[in-house]
Amino acid sequence: MKTTKELLEFAARQGINYLEERPARRPYPAPEAIGELSRLGFQLPDGPTGPEEVIRLLDEVGSPAAVGNTGGRYFGFVIGGSLPVAVAANWLAGAWDQNAGLKITSPLAAKLEEVAAQWLLEVLALPPQSGVGFVTGATMANFCGLAAARHALLKRKGWNVEAQGLYGAPEIKVVVGEEAHVSPLKALSLLGFGSERVIRVPINSEGEMLPDELPPLDDMTIVCLQAGNVNSGAIDPLYEICRMAQARGAWVHIDGAFGLWGAASPQLAHQLKGYNLADSWATDLHKWLNVPYDSGVIICREPEHLRAAMSINAAYIPPQEEREPYAFTPEMSRRARGAEAWAALYSLGKAGVAELVERSCRHAALFAKRMKRAGFEVLNEVNLNQVLVSFGADELTRRVINELQKEGPCWCGSTTWQGRHVMRISVSSWATTEEDVEACAEAMVRIAKQEKSFKLVGF
Numbered sequence: 001m002k003t004t005k006e007l008l009e010f011a012a013r014q015g016i017n018y019l020e021e022r023p024a025r026r027p028y029p030a031p032e033a034i035g036e037l038s039r040l041g042f043q044l045p046d047g048p049t050g051p052e053e054v055i056r057l058l059d060e061v062g063s064p065a066a067v068g069n070t071g072g073r074y075f076g077f078v079i080g081g082s083l084p085v086a087v088a089a090n091w092l093a094g095a096w097d098q099n100a101g102l103k104i105t106s107p108l109a110a111k112l113e114e115v116a117a118q119w120l121l122e123v124l125a126l127p128p129q130s131g132v133g134f135v136t137g138a139t140m141a142n143f144c145g146l147a148a149a150r151h152a153l154l155k156r157k158g159w160n161v162e163a164q165g166l167y168g169a170p171e172i173k174v175v176v177g178e179e180a181h182v183s184p185l186k187a188l189s190l191l192g193f194g195s196e197r198v199i200r201v202p203i204n205s206e207g208e209m210l211p212d213e214l215p216p217l218d219d220m221t222i223v224c225l226q227a228g229n230v231n232s233g234a235i236d237p238l239y240e241i242c243r244m245a246q247a248r249g250a251w252v253h254i255d256g257a258f259g260l261w262g263a264a265s266p267q268l269a270h271q272l273k274g275y276n277l278a279d280s281w282a283t284d285l286h287k288w289l290n291v292p293y294d295s296g297v298i299i300c301r302e303p304e305h306l307r308a309a310m311s312i313n314a315a316y317i318p319p320q321e322e323r324e325p326y327a328f329t330p331e332m333s334r335r336a337r338g339a340e341a342w343a344a345l346y347s348l349g350k351a352g353v354a355e356l357v358e359r360s361c362r363h364a365a366l367f368a369k370r371m372k373r374a375g376f377e378v379l380n381e382v383n384l385n386q387v388l389v390s391f392g393a394d395e396l397t398r399r400v401i402n403e404l405q406k407e408g409p410c411w412c413g414s415t416t417w418q419g420r421h422v423m424r425i426s427v428s429s430w431a432t433t434e435e436d437v438e439a440c441a442e443a444m445v446r447i448a449k450q451e452k453s454f455k456l457v458g459f
């Protein structure tokens with residue numbers, strides 16, 4: 001039986017090996033490695049198994065089957081990697097095993113959240129008095145922002161939704177764009193608003209909401225905007241719509257899961273003009289800040305609305321009280337996410353965050369340039385880190401994506417854009433280099449040309 005020290009050193013060494021071997025491995029595990037996962041399932045033994053044997057099997061079977069989003073050649077969905085400093089903070093925080101729910105259960109976790117929250121507000125240039133909650137991701141952040149909106153709007157009508165629920169409550173109108181992510185729609189369904197009981201606003205060809213198509217807004221309306229369409233990266237006309245909403249007393253929530261990070265860059269911030277006029281913002285840290293899963297934040301301009309919606313005894317908490325972590329999130333007990341956020345922000349600094357975001361955008365632009373040069377179509381205006389590529393007919397594009405995934409030099413998924421089947425490239429990892437982009441673009445072009453010629457000769 002190994003000592004605890006030996007066990008942890010073994011796990012750390014295997015983790016380091018995994019990260020070091022990552023660049024040489026396929027970004028997506030081979031089918032054989034996925035097949036081997038069956039070795040993790042067996043009759044639970046009656047007696048104990050030595051910790052070293054447990055971790056050895058976990059590594060032996062697990063590591064080869066892990067999806068390589070920590071490497072530089074994974075471009076699927078919108079999935080960030082992990083900065084080494086954030087992985088290190090995660091390991092240390094794992095050793096601490098803090099319960100971040102209450103200040104008294106972990107003054108350490110509470111302090112890290114407090115500092116990371118202030119830094120985040122500074123980096124994203126959002127109102128410094130905002131309330132910030134550390135949640136699992138943008139979906140829970142959307143949930144929290146929309147719950148705060150629900151609270152605030154109903155309170156105006158003298159209705160306490162946390163106590164009385166929604167039956168018989170004054171009606172709230174919810175407005176979303178046609179291209180809203182499924183995430184805020186799920187949040188709306190969890191909140192009792194219904195994911196279909198929304199007013200959907202038409203969009204332009206990039207997926208941006210058309211302000212002229214908005215329904216009449218009033219002080220019982222929630223407008224849910226998007227900064228960063230999950231396919232095209234498009235950003236709704238935030239300034240125009242926030243102004244219209246403000247004039248009518250409507251609540252504006254922005255789903256900025258990755259796009260909000262554009263605000264951290266002096267080069268990109270103009271695309272988000274007006275974002276800071278909203279009432280609440282949801283964003284992910286596990287996407288563009290490149291911290292380990294799971295990590296997102298809700299930011300609410302007037303913290304009392306978020307606290308009232310999340311707190312277990314909202315009415316009795318005086319607004320001046322010290323920040324209690326649980327008062328800003330749906331969970332009570334939870335892990336110390338602030339550790340990785342604090343470490344990533346400290347390590348990068350303000351300029352480093354901007355550079356990380358700008359670098360991904362440069363890489364996306366380079367992908368687009370290479371695809372166009374080879375004669376393939378890029379369907380979106382590449383404003384951020386997202387590129388939508390068509391290699392011709394849907395069927396051909398489908399075959400190219402399949403072949404690319406099978407051969408495995410990099411990994412891209414598919415999506416539907418304006419009724420067409422396209423390949424989606426999302427550059428969200430700190431680890432991607434220009435060399436990665438050139439090599440992957442070359443592989444894409446080679447495979448696409450090969451598939452195209454198969455078709456021509458009638459295979």
Ligand SMILES: *Cc1c(COP(=O)(O)O)cnc(C)c1O
Pocket residue numbers: 078136137138139140181183184226227228229230255256257258284296
């Ligand atoms: C990724 C994403 C989400 C969902 O985020 P999770 O972290 O998976 O909950 C919501 N909205 C947009 C625009 C996204 O890109």
